[in-house]
Amino acid sequence: MFFVILLLGESIVALFTTLLDVRLLANDLLIWLFIFPFVGFWGLQLEGIFSGATEAKSVRDSIALALIIFSAAIWFFVPIYEQHGIWLAFVLFSFGRSFFLSLYVPRLTKTKF
Secondary structure: OHHHHHHHHHHHHHHHOOOHHHHHHHHHOHHHHHHHHHHHHHHHHHHHHHHHOOOHHHHHHHHHHHHHHHHHHHHHHHHHHOHHHHHHHHHHHHHHHHHHHHOOHHHHHHHHO
């Protein structure tokens, strides 16, 4: 997916709109579509593992902690970086969810295996 976005990102955006201003803004934000998979996959994978192991409490707690990071990032970065600040906050949320959920892995391993 990374290489598809890298090679065809502007063409894909052009499929969705003919409005020049929207295309320029979307193309400016494409960098975040490169970054997100590297941060997001870990948390999504762990969330699937924990959900499959019926450990929803760990998922809930990790998302709650990541929400605190997201809220602080929105408050701090959006006034400075505008749309990039929103994406930065979302990437920090995804990384936070991944990080906090990984802290529960030893307990999951101990209780389920």
